[in-house]
Amino acid sequence: MANALPVSPLSRPLPELPPLAGVRFGATEAGIRYRGRTDLVMAEFAPGTTVAGVYTRSKCPGAPVDWCRAAMADGRARALVVNAGNANVFTGRAGFEATQANAADAARLVGCAASEVFLASTGVIGEVLPYRKISVALPGLYATLSEHGWADAARGIMTTDTFPKAATRVARIGATTVRIQGIAKGSGMIAPDMATMLAFVATDAKLPASVIQALLDDGVRRSFNCITVDSDTSTSDMLLLFATGQAGNAEVTRADAPELAEFRTALDSLLLELALLVIRDGEGVTKMMHITVTGAVSDQSAHNIAMAVANSPLVKTAVAGEDANWGRVVMAVGKCGEPANRDTLSVSIGGTCIAQNGTVVPDYDETPVVAHMRGREIEIAIDIGLANGTAQAWGCDLTHGYININGAYRS
Amino acid sequence: MANALPVSPLSRPLPELPPLAGVRFGATEAGIRYRGRTDLVMAEFAPGTTVAGVYTRSKCPGAPVDWCRAAMADGRARALVVNAGNANVFTGRAGFEATQANAADAARLVGCAASEVFLASTGVIGEVLPYRKISVALPGLYATLSEHGWADAARGIMTTDTFPKAATRVARIGATTVRIQGIAKGSGMIAPDMATMLAFVATDAKLPASVIQALLDDGVRRSFNCITVDSDTSTSDMLLLFATGQAGNAEVTRADAPELAEFRTALDSLLLELALLVIRDGEGVTKMMHITVTGAVSDQSAHNIAMAVANSPLVKTAVAGEDANWGRVVMAVGKCGEPANRDTLSVSIGGTCIAQNGTVVPDYDETPVVAHMRGREIEIAIDIGLANGTAQAWGCDLTHGYININGAYRS
Numbered sequence: 081m082a083n084a085l086p087v088s089p090l091s092r093p094l095p096e097l098p099p100l101a102g103v104r105f106g107a108t109e110a111g112i113r114y115r116g117r118t119d120l121v122m123a124e125f126a127p128g129t130t131v132a133g134v135y136t137r138s139k140c141p142g143a144p145v146d147w148c149r150a151a152m153a154d155g156r157a158r159a160l161v162v163n164a165g166n167a168n169v170f171t172g173r174a175g176f177e178a179t180q181a182n183a184a185d186a187a188r189l190v191g192c193a194a195s196e197v198f199l200a201s202t203g204v205i206g207e208v209l210p211y212r213k214i215s216v217a218l219p220g221l222y223a224t225l226s227e228h229g230w231a232d233a234a235r236g237i238m239t240t241d242t243f244p245k246a247a248t249r250v251a252r253i254g255a256t257t258v259r260i261q262g263i264a265k266g267s268g269m270i271a272p273d274m275a276t277m278l279a280f281v282a283t284d285a286k287l288p289a290s291v292i293q294a295l296l297d298d299g300v301r302r303s304f305n306c307i308t309v310d311s312d313t314s315t316s317d318m319l320l321l322f323a324t325g326q327a328g329n330a331e332v333t334r335a336d337a338p339e340l341a342e343f344r345t346a347l348d349s350l351l352l353e354l355a356l357l358v359i360r361d362g363e364g365v366t367k368m369m370h371i372t373v374t375g376a377v378s379d380q381s382a383h384n385i386a387m388a389v390a391n392s393p394l395v396k397t398a399v400a401g402e403d404a405n406w407g408r409v410v411m412a413v414g415k416c417g418e419p420a421n422r423d424t425l426s427v428s429i430g431g432t433c434i435a436q437n438g439t440v441v442p443d444y445d446e447t448p449v450v451a452h453m454r455g456r457e458i459e460i461a462i463d464i465g466l467a468n469g470t471a472q473a474w475g476c477d478l479t480h481g482y483i484n485i486n487g488a489y490r491s
Numbered sequence: 492m493a494n495a496l497p498v499s500p501l502s503r504p505l506p507e508l509p510p511l512a513g514v515r516f517g518a519t520e521a522g523i524r525y526r527g528r529t530d531l532v533m534a535e536f537a538p539g540t541t542v543a544g545v546y547t548r549s550k551c552p553g554a555p556v557d558w559c560r561a562a563m564a565d566g567r568a569r570a571l572v573v574n575a576g577n578a579n580v581f582t583g584r585a586g587f588e589a590t591q592a593n594a595a596d597a598a599r600l601v602g603c604a605a606s607e608v609f610l611a612s613t614g615v616i617g618e619v620l621p622y623r624k625i626s627v628a629l630p631g632l633y634a635t636l637s638e639h640g641w642a643d644a645a646r647g648i649m650t651t652d653t654f655p656k657a658a659t660r661v662a663r664i665g666a667t668t669v670r671i672q673g674i675a676k677g678s679g680m681i682a683p684d685m686a687t688m689l690a691f692v693a694t695d696a697k698l699p700a701s702v703i704q705a706l707l708d709d710g711v712r713r714s715f716n717c718i719t720v721d722s723d724t725s726t727s728d729m730l731l732l733f734a735t736g737q738a739g740n741a742e743v744t745r746a747d748a749p750e751l752a753e754f755r756t757a758l759d760s761l762l763l764e765l766a767l768l769v770i771r772d773g774e775g776v777t778k779m780m781h782i783t784v785t786g787a788v789s790d791q792s793a794h795n796i797a798m799a800v801a802n803s804p805l806v807k808t809a810v811a812g813e814d815a816n817w818g819r820v821v822m823a824v825g826k827c828g829e830p831a832n833r834d835t836l837s838v839s840i841g842g843t844c845i846a847q848n849g850t851v852v853p854d855y856d857e858t859p860v861v862a863h864m865r866g867r868e869i870e871i872a873i874d875i876g877l878a879n880g881t882a883q884a885w886g887c888d889l890t891h892g893y894i895n896i897n898g899a900y901r902s
Contacts, residue, residue: 139829204818310805420550478894482808
């Protein structure tokens, strides 16, 4: 079914993904659910690799999320195993035992502790993970791991994604050039699946786990936590950042060290690129929305307003219909519970101010707005007019394609 | 356009609406936006009528909402004027002046203070209300007001509603039989409109404004505040309760007086019936959802969970597709931020327990579940397994019809 979906009109080609010292990737067909495509991905990291992670806030997380949270304790990683086709969610004790078995399998191959193996699963929920298929496939997969395996890995973690997603950056830490590179998968759904967002990023920089965790927390706040396809949070969302230390940069012990400024900028930019690739493959997407909020009472308030607009079904259907429906934007601002004042509110679409100070701008020129709405990337700017809080959010339209993908009767 | 929509498959016939002492209703064609249908409704209430109201929590409310909030101050009402086709929202000073003009018009006809006139508008937003059309039409409309005008009023407040909505009850206060009767309109959309929920309820009971306000607040909490079509809150939502005092019951001064027990039950039941009629006419609806949550840490927590499930696009599309997708229910419980524990969670659909204690019930009988999902009213019961908090919520499925109604390009 996944392969039957047409490629998103907002897709981007996979960039060139050069080797990153200390990371070897590979992918194989384990036959977990799909046929005729790779569905099992493995990575090995050099000894000394540190790890940071952010996870779904779901109260019903999958077994691999529980596993990774526990494995994070000492900040060390040597391997990653990801399967597509089965999310190992709501699978009780059997789910827990599957994570233990596969971590032990990978640890044996790599020669590390099981707690240095990170696991992720994406796909059907409520079905026990056929972990023996993974056990059988891992030794052969391990033998093929390569510094050139990034693109294969980006493809192997897809579910109903319509294109593979990756991004790459370089930055300098002191005199040393380091690389940051990541892959992601987005929202895909085959009944009874649920959307799962996974992203794996690695750098050859030498950085303690506490430092990369702080950088990741900060970067995610302004990237992955600012995107939404349909407001439904997966049980399996996971973003891991591995630092192999192979670049040999001078030691850095604090996330706010000045020599990390360029690295931080590069990481933030990479996380945002990956996050936007997920939006570009949102279910049924035909247009992206970029919401900018200024003038809110705080940045957090601005974020809540931006996300309310990005999640509003009425705003999303208006964008799908190429309708510059600023009234629905006003509605979404008004409903979200954040401080706002109708009489200081302004709304611009595609750079044209349409509503200001509590009323429509008389005789505003609709021509550039109509042209903008026909494009693929819709810019909505909202000024609350109360203080200096700002935020951005990214979303996509709500179309018949979304209903087709998610409303199909489970066979 | 409104008339082109097929009647909802979940519609209900309008009940018989007998006279209610002290209330006269009427409707006429003022030509505000629609042609060939009534769009202006007026009611006159007997002297001494008290009033209570609940309003949208939107930070960008319409001018009539502002007007009614101010007019509520002394708890007295003599008239109601409602127009369909223009919501008088985000219209700045012109919107305020329109409310003043129409309240003055109605006050002159009825012979009361302008502050005893209540106003509601529903329809297009961001366009100045053509209040002179209302001024011109009101005298003729006033001359036709009748105790038998309830059904005309229910029809005259419709926008893209596909059927008129009303409910009626009787109850005893002490030895006196009183009547409670109400009309409502639901979510309808013609670009660039936004959904508006309006409901007007009257009783001939003699009750102070403070008492009916307390009863209304309580009743709304378990009816209108537990329904959702698409999670988008209108700028114009308004529910008014008028008590004409014509039944001549003995004086009651407290909402918790024991002699009000039957009245309270009848009012609650009427409010819920009206609220569910709104769901039965949700945009694109083919199935209703009734969510029951038990075992949450508090009633408020249970409410938040129930609403998260009712609002989840993935749950709504699964219901549309007749898919008993309990995994998406688990996802929605998990994402909403309320205390929950995967390992104590149970989910039943149509009375069949599907998932329990963190895993699917092995070999549960799918046959009755499949049959239930093919019906019009879907029952989803969730036990959180933590404490005794309970709540109910009602929603509807998300279908191509919703996209058609809301994604049409504005002409």
